[in-house]
Amino acid sequence: MFIVAWNQDLSVGIDHLDNHHRRLIDLLNQLGAAVSAGNPRDVTGMVLGELIRYVYYHFGEEERMMEAAGYDDLAxxxxxxxxxxxxxRALEVTYDRDPSAVVAAELHAFLSxxxxxxxxxxxxxxxxxxCQKTNAP
Ligand SMILES: [Fe+2]
Incomplete structure (x- = not known):
């Protein structure tokens, strides 16, 4: 229930971005495992902090590649x-103020x-x- 398996259906055909998505799913699975184990409080904070750093990096990379490829739905x-x-980011602020205000199982469901x-x-x-741009000679 709390574990998301990466599979080929989730591939965007570009290894660099697939690896990013795998990393995001891995973070979600760490949270899911902590929820299943019944003590997710510390992991929630760790996942939120790591997620926001990684999400900014990943979104930036995707946008840079879409821009370079001239993708027309970039905006x-x-x-x-x-x-x-x-x-x-708002969830992280809420968590920092009061960790009990963020319910890990709900966070996991929302993010997944x-x-x-x-x-x-x-x-x-x-x-x-x-893919056309990336695989072009
Ligand atoms: Fe995206």
Missing amino acids: AHRQSHRIMAEHV DWLIHHIRSEDARYAPCL
Whole structure:
């Protein structure tokens, strides 16, 4: 229930970005394992801190590659990233004020749903454009 398995359905066809997505899923799975073990408080803070650092890096990389490839839906994708990054940042602020205010199981469900949906719908849309550029001679 709390473990998300990366599989080929989640591939965007670019190893660099697939590896980023694997790292994000790995962080989610660390949180999921802590929820299952019944003591997720410290892990929640660690995952939130690590997630926000990694999310900023990953979103920046994706946007740089979309821009370089001339992807025509970059503005909407960038906006989707910004909303998510702000949401995660707000969660971190809430957690820092009061760790009990962030329920780890809810956080895990929210982040998993968002990430899987984002990869399968929004990221999947840039795949043909970026793959064409990345694999071009
Ligand atoms: Fe994305």
